[in-house]
Amino acid sequence: MITKGLIKKGEYFDSVSLMLVARKVTALDGIKDCSIVMGTAENRAILANSGMLLDLFKNALDSDLLIAVSAGTGEQADDAIAKAQEFMAQSGKTETANTEFKPRSTEGALKIIPQANLCLISVAGKYAAAVARDALERGLNVMLFSDNVPVASEVELKKYAQARDLIVMGPDCGTAIINGVPLAFANAVNRGDIGAVAAAGTGLQEVTALISNAGAGISQAIGTGGRDVKQEVGGIAFLQGLEALIKDPGTKIILLVSKPPHREVMAKISELARTAGKPVVGVFLGGNPDSLKECGITVCRTLEDAAYAAVALSRGEKPAAAADSASLQKLAAAERANKRPGRKYVRGLFSGGTFCSEAQVIMEPALGTVYSNVPLSKTNRLESALTSREHTVVDMGDDEFTVGRPHPMIDFSLRNRRIAQEAADPTTSVILLDVVIGYGSNMAPLDELGPVIRAAKKADASLSIVCSVTGTDKDPQCRKKVAAGLEDAGALVMPSNAAACRLAAFIAK
């Protein structure tokens, strides 16, 4: 095996284009692995981890493009590097050959749609704040999908927006549905009377999809970015969103989703919820304060409970907890029956950060300590996100994995490698995965995930692979089809992440 590489100075491609090129190159004869990334410190660390950090990359700059190829022979590697450049040149061509004019800035875009009222921004984090500021100055609301934006910039942007009656959803806001329009990573859900505000992107996808799959619908789904409810930001966007839903005549039930907000922020949310005049359901993963109940909020422990509580309220019924314990226990017993000795730990690999939190909320009471790169309690922090320890859940959408590369919901390659790594660990009993479909996500999740699951099951059938699929049958990938395909590959597919976590815990207990 030979690894070769090339640095191209000052070439810029967005991470998705690079991923598509890398995938094409990996498919070439004799190529074991290919990575094409911008030369950020984080990307170089990822290259180092996969043994592809060549000496010539060590002093690369952020603006340098790095091409690394591992191949059977040097000749194959050279060919692949040449091909990679060809593919990149082509990807540029199709853009310029397009006869339709593409504006290069918000200023240019507004000449084409002067009625625009929202700017959806997903440029690399270091540039995102300036782009957002420009959009705000031009009177646009902002949904900032980009992550790796400094908190100081977030505060500045949100204050600036608030003063002008605009909202900044994000940074790191993955999901929103405004007036029935799915933005970024969102699902094709029914319209209805449940409005949601969430400081948790995949959490918002999960609750809206579960609500829709249960036959109810969504009026608005407003994302704020996970940091919004921390002390520094003070819940500016969260409170703006809640206020708007209180005023929105199309919203009858309000659903709040977040990791535990800062105490002061929580107090403001409670105060506003108390005077909402509409039923409010809340899930604050891992830290539901008692004070919430006093202000009339229906408090739930999991995303699933919260979604179903909102559905029940929307129908005028009383919320009830999930009642699938017996069937899950039965399934778990069957999985445990033939388990190879020594396989005892759950390894959760999540593309959605909220799922990683929910997994801890559900599994810790059953299994004890669950380690994570984003632990709910500090003592459970993994030393390195790259290495699991006993029961471990990893948020692979966390900043350290996404600098200069696409989100794991688009690019499965990092997680696929990790699945193989965990499967090869003789102490792994359950690999727990979320599969988030819908707009923005990978359009062919089965092609990506199927072979990896099959390979793991083939190596040892006693390894359990438990998945949830977040999305609806109306999504472009179709939830039903994806679930069937995953089952066919050997995975156990659950209707929600909460159910998947319960099952995983039952198997490993």
Added chain:
Amino acid sequence: MALDKLLKKELAVVNIGLKSFTDALDAAACPSAQVEWKPPVEVAAGTLETLRAHAAEIAEANAHALAIMLKGKPVLAGLDVAGNVVPGMKKNLLLHAGPPVTWEKMCGPMRGAVIGALIYERLAKTPKAAEKLAASGKIGFSPCHEHAAVGPMAGIVSYSMPVFVVKNETGGNKAYSTMNEGLGKVLRYGAFSPEVITRLRWMEKTLYPALKKAVAHTGGIDLKTLIAQALHMGDEVHNRNRAGTSLLYRALAPAVVETGRSAKTTAAVLNFINGNDHFFLNLSMAACKAVLDAARNVPKSSLAVAMARNGTEFGIQLAGTGGRWFTGPALVPDALYFAGFSKADANPDIGDSAITETGSLGGFAIAAAPAIVQFVGGTAADALNYTLQMYEITAGENNAYQIPYLNFRGTPTGIDSIKVVEKGIFPFIDTGVAHKDPGIGQVGAGVVSAPAEPFKKAVEGLAETFR
């Protein structure tokens, strides 16, 4: 718009970044525009913050500079000899294209033109002697731009050369350029063989007096109107000057005949103009120079008043930074090469002709010139997109120069260096390509984007003026 109001309106989205996000917008029939975003140019820390803090003053200054550009009225007022009229002209001084450059750093074609000019001025007898003289320090070199002049390619202007005198009637200032020699082996491409010198002498002795009398007879030719018409006829007056030359010919011919010494001379003069499609280029350049010079010295303005290349470096000057040059290495153009030549033969970008782009013509008006779209990728749509992109980096649109295909929209006018840097979009320049060795001449024509470095330095320089 308050959020609760947004929830009542039809959503319309500007999407910057991942293109796949528009799939969902399309599926929901939500109107949207995809922005083809590129990272900004990296500039020294604090630069953009300073400029943002003074954004209102800069906008005001730019509006002022733009108004001067739009008001400009260039008129071909006459002809004269450089030594008589060009400010600061001296017998031992040669003007050249682009930012300042020394003999040591001059590229091949510019050295060739220097040799030719020294022989033409009878300061040297042989190319070898001319080279020795050029290197001796006895000859001064100075940018045309610093003497109210412009020159295509090498852009050499010497003491005895005849020049067009273009007057900006609103600004009162004048600009100067030599007469275009034609194609093939010519001084501006660095050729200095005897035929080149012979042609220059004919231009001085025959062409110049005839045109001087003819232009005087017409009472002046309005170049702004002429250029506006040429754009409607398929020129962008940088790489295509066929319409401009034809219109000039129509304006001049009767006067040349009426004031001519003999039928033979008159015919020779008219045939010379008629035989050179680029004859008008030097006038479109001088017209732009006259207009842009009037917009110099507008403090705080980030608009470019000159972009010029000396074959080694690309330099720009801003309205708000006085005579200061901001430079970076010149790039080799993407070009169509004449048979027998390739990019390996090409000299880096050279010439003052980018003054046409600075003045909202040339590459900025390429959508008006479908006949030369081969230079930009082959389709009219490509040309259109290049012009459309330039609106992103300009302060306004021209009031006289229009693009018929864009419903007579004015050409993008007033290059804003801050927008260039923030958007990472670089001025798009039509250009001829010179052979890198002296004496060979033109090897192709094509396009080139201005390099980032001069713009990076320019905005940093502008920011310094606020500290």
